[in-house]
Amino acid sequence: MCVSLWRNLILTLILCLSLSDAAFHIVPDRLQVFEYESVYFHCEGLEDSAQLRGIRNTEGFVSTCEERMSVLFCIILRAYGEDAGQYWCETKGGDRSNSVNITITAGSVILESPVVPVMEGNKVTLRCRNKTTSSHLPADFYKDDLFIRSSSTGEMTIHSVSKSDEGLYKCRISDVGESAESWLAVRGKTLHHLKLKLDENI
Structure with a gap:
């Protein structure tokens, strides 16, 4: 009985997630x-x-x-x-x-970031782009107004994204300018893990 209720609950949650993705x-x-x-x-x-x-x-x-x-x-x-x-x-x-x-x-600088939420555990790359040149200039990256790191290529990669990486990001190219902020959204894997757990118990 409990297993059946648990299964139905998980299937409902997964269905809701699927509907949300296709909304x-x-x-x-x-x-x-x-x-x-x-x-x-x-x-x-x-x-x-x-x-x-x-x-x-x-x-x-x-x-x-x-x-x-x-x-x-x-x-x-x-x-x-x-x-x-x-x-x-x-x-x-x-x-x-x-x-x-x-x-x-x-201005002369923008931050190129994902336009849709990134799944937890996936890789994401942020790029600092200069309007006047296609070459990659060194850039500094910030999250929630706090300095994160410098990059000689103008790119910053997070190899395994977590919810703690969610926030407002911007970049700055020395002697050129600073980008506006963009929100990096991260989507959790909770329902995916619940589905795996359900499959183990069936």
């Missing part, structure tokens, strides 16, 4: 963008893309969109400072997806 959501190509660069988004997770009205922020809808295989793709061809802010997908019925915060900088 209506928005994904940008980057969280930080230099001014005048393009920003790409797509909306997914709806069974019928005809329900989608588009991608918008507080100022209005992104006008340049196209549908491909039931996924809506939108682009801001030339981003300006006023394009910064929260973006979300919206249905014709008024339902909204998660929102993402896009930073548009007129």
